[in-house]
Amino acid sequence: MEQLLDLYGFASVVLHAAELVARTVLLGSVVFWVLLAVPLARLMPPGDADRLHAIARRTVLASGIASLAATFLLGLLSFVALEATLDIGARALLGADFILLTGLDLLAMLVLLALxxxxxxxxxxRRWGLLGLAALVLLAVTFGSHAIARTEGRAMLLASTALHQAGAAFWLGGLPCLLAALRLTPPSARIIGQRYSLLAAIGVGLILLGSAGFWFGFIGSAGAVYGTAYGSMAASKLIMLVLLLVLGAMNYRLLHRIAPTPGGTLRLRRFIEAEMSIGIAVLAVAASLTSVPPAADLPDDRVTWQEITERFTPEWPRLTSPDHADLAIPALQAQLDAEWQQRQAAQRPQAFTPGEGLLPPRNATDIAWSEYNHHWAGIMVLLVGLAALLDATGRVPLARHWPLVFLGLAAFLLIRSDPEAWPLGDIGLLDSLRDPEVVQHKIASLLVVGFAVSEWSVRLGLLRGRVRFVFPLAMLAGGVLLLAHTHAISNIKEAQLIELSHLPLALLAVVAGCARWTELRGPPELARIGRWLWPACLIGIGLLLLLYREA
Structure with missing residues (x-):
């Protein structure tokens, strides 16, 4: 049970992100079906009209099943974690508000799927029933959000939550339907895209209205933006929102030209695919926000601008490693084991903070060890980016082997990322997986190995087909995983300074993944841009890692 509690924070963020994505698509596909497909079917050839209805119906069913599963698993995980931290039985918890709201949510989705x-x-x-049930799902989620726990401004925050999620559904949730509908005949695809622009504009307006409420209720000042984890993650969402608006503007321009251009539909599909990828990253940040306190609740523990400038002032990278024996873990492991056993024997856990995990002691040598790891990882990523740029020129054949550098990075991360755990430390592999940070580090190492091997095989011509997309998907997954990264929060300022270093890395990884995807998918004019953009993002990631500091 203790292992479940240690991993609860990370697992809940991942499940919440999956639930947000699935529910957003569910609500958005219902809106697409009822408000767009039904009216436009009268203006389209019968074959296109039937296909459009089939696209919307399949998306509603697929996203509804996914949302149902994610909501159930998230509710079950929260129920088990709550039972483990309280001295009351499971039966008494069945009357908790979050259980009732989860049940209402599940029931509404089941009836919606039946319709x-x-x-x-x-x-x-049937159309009114679909819309009504979608509204009921939105209502259940709204009253199960953090806004209901506020004592001040609750009505405004509940309204902001509903507006925010409805806006995401109108804009981002219908994109899978739109992407599939663009395969219809050009006249039908064009009119569908033009009508969807109106839904997307409504969604943007709803998101902005909801964001205004969040600003006044959860953030409140510019100092809270850079001084708290909540504020900085909200700022990251804003940056990605700007990227989404740029892509949306490009889509609008392509759809509303007087005369369609050759290849315009293909470019439109690539922009929509990028919108969907960034949208998933936005929802991952939204899920991660549920694991940190609102900025308004931390008026005294904020990072100052002076502390930020001091931490991020460039210094020469640390290229020599301290001795493993000087780390705090080997020196204090026996003491920690004894204290842990005493606590376990004395009482059950009385409180739990999502994402907290096991908090190891740290000294100056630990900080030096971590900085050394980040700086050498930065050197390797920088080499990959520079080699990929050389490969893009087509003039340096040896540069096509750049994925092999990532294998060295994976081995480096596996060995050194967690010095207290296997293979360097005394904590075994299975025991170390109680810590969510260790889990994320191991997953990252496996991701690096996977995309390095596949991309190298693609470069050598040994593999073709869909395996080409492993590398961009891995970069997107890495960026999303980093956006959901959690740290022990006993030192709030230190956690925020680390968060400020991770967020730009995640944003660059998401952009790099979208650029590489576009390079592979075409059309040629976009592929040329992508070919140079994603190596530039890797170079940026490498430079940021070289500047990384923890003190």
């Missing part, structure tokens, strides 16, 4: 199951165009009563 979506019949084939054919939905009749008016």
């Amino acid at each position: 979506a199951l019949p084939r054919g165009r939905p009749a008016p009563n």
